[in-house]
Amino acid sequence: MATAWVEDRWLDNDGEKTKDYGRGKRWRVRYRDPGKRLRAESYKRKINAERRRDELSAEILTGRFVDPDAGKITFKEYAEHWRTLQVHRGNTEDQVDVVLEIRACPRLGHLPLASIDSEDIQSWVKWLSTAAIALAGGKSKGYAPATVGVTHRIVSGIFKSAVDTNRITSNPCAGTRLPKKTPMRVKPIPTESLWALIDAFPERFRGLILFTACTGLRQGEAFGLTVDRLDFDNKVMHVDRQITGSVAGKPTFGPLKTEASYREVPLSTSTIKALKEYMRKYPPGPDGLVFTNTENGALRRSAFWDTWRRALKAAEVSGFTFHDLRHYYASLLIRHGASVKAVQARLGHKHASETLDTYSHLWPDEEEQTRTAIDLVMSTRPTKAAASKAA
Numbered sequence: 001m002a003t004a005w006v007e008d009r010w011l012d013n014d015g016e017k018t019k020d021y022g023r024g025k026r027w028r029v030r031y032r033d034p035g036k037r038l039r040a041e042s043y044k045r046k047i048n049a050e051r052r053r054d055e056l057s058a059e060i061l062t063g064r065f066v067d068p069d070a071g072k073i074t075f076k077e078y079a080e081h082w083r084t085l086q087v088h089r090g091n092t093e094d095q096v097d098v099v100l101e102i103r104a105c106p107r108l109g110h111l112p113l114a115s116i117d118s119e120d121i122q123s124w125v126k127w128l129s130t131a132a133i134a135l136a137g138g139k140s141k142g143y144a145p146a147t148v149g150v151t152h153r154i155v156s157g158i159f160k161s162a163v164d165t166n167r168i169t170s171n172p173c174a175g176t177r178l179p180k181k182t183p184m185r186v187k188p189i190p191t192e193s194l195w196a197l198i199d200a201f202p203e204r205f206r207g208l209i210l211f212t213a214c215t216g217l218r219q220g221e222a223f224g225l226t227v228d229r230l231d232f233d234n235k236v237m238h239v240d241r242q243i244t245g246s247v248a249g250k251p252t253f254g255p256l257k258t259e260a261s262y263r264e265v266p267l268s269t270s271t272i273k274a275l276k277e278y279m280r281k282y283p284p285g286p287d288g289l290v291f292t293n294t295e296n297g298a299l300r301r302s303a304f305w306d307t308w309r310r311a312l313k314a315a316e317v318s319g320f321t322f323h324d325l326r327h328y329y330a331s332l333l334i335r336h337g338a339s340v341k342a343v344q345a346r347l348g349h350k351h352a353s354e355t356l357d358t359y360s361h362l363w364p365d366e367e368e369q370t371r372t373a374i375d376l377v378m379s380t381r382p383t384k385a386a387a388s389k390a391a
Contacts, residue, residue, distance in 0.1 A: 026044065071115075074111060075105070075109055075116060076100075079158050082161050095154075103132060113167055120172065125179075128143050156176075189320050194328060213329055224241055226289055232272055242256055258350045
């Protein structure tokens with residue numbers, strides 16, 4: 001039996017007029033979906049009905065059929081369903097919450113999935129880039145290109161899931177024109193400013209700031225460092241997890257950013273000495289956490305950010321974040337001759353291109369070295385006698 005067929009609503013098989021003659025669209029495509037339910041669609045022209053019949057037959061036979069009712073679910077409803085199925089780290093889960101609740105659902109949440117097309121997505125991206133953030137006085141501004149890119153990637157993942165589960169036929173995020181990222185040159189914090197910042201912190205946190213500047217850890221890696229990851233005898237630190245939060249005062253740990261983030265970081269003699277002195281004064285907290293809050297519990301990003309801002313103000317230093325300690329560490333390695341591969345390994349970058357994109361301007365300018373090398377070879381031409389002897 002055919003999976004889809006065309007019926008004439010106006011004339012029966014004998015060419016006699018039906019009760020629907022002259023009413024509504026003449027041609028009706030009937031088909032049975034994969035669930036064996038009988039469905040129908042109507043068209044004015046026979047050629048369009050026959051084309052749709054062929055499409056439906058192919059979709060049903062090849063398993064690409066999309067139930068028209070499946071796409072009626074709103075973006076917000078499906079996104080909530082999608083979110084319950086994801087396995088995210090704590091920080092990523094928080095990021096997804098912000099993307100959906102603040103950046104995506106206000107514009108897309110009420111729309112049925114199947115009704116959202118590429119123009120809707122492009123319009124939404126433009127809103128994100130120019131007017132998504134409300135300011136005082138009725139003014140507004142957009143998010144940075146990088147933030148727009150991350151937001152679009154998460155939403156695109158939701159639509160991809162809808163395609164994979166046969167709720168919609170295609171991903172409307174495919175081909176979206178995103179705002180271009182403006183390359184930002186990292187400007188490491190000056191050493192004198194770093195020391196001023198360290199001195200401006202409460203004594204309990206000075207060891208954390210100094211240690212991070214000497215090892216290049218990410219914030220979650222530093223907050224989640226435990227004693228068992230330190231090997232003072234071999235002067236190395238094992239980086240294989242990060243803190244993701246705390247439950248009932250106990251820290252929770254999660255995987256690192258990428259596979260390349262799992263690494264060993266060499267510890268200098270001065271770094272080990274400073275850390276041992278710090279640990280004698282402030283013994284490790286729960287689960288062996290090296291750096292803890294004033295109650296000897298796990299550090300929280302939000303609470304520490306307030307402490308960071310107060311220290312910046314006291315040190316009369318502005319424009320730097322905790323991540324700049326990582327940039328400072330990279331700049332030290334580069335200044336003292338470390339190769340791109342070495343810096344990549346110490347920072348746990350996935351690709352050397354990431355290291356170069358971020359820090360290439362910090363490596364010494366090799367133009368003069370190039371000139372000197374050529375001059376050394378070509379400035380003194382060997383005599384004919386010497387050349388003949390060499391031959």
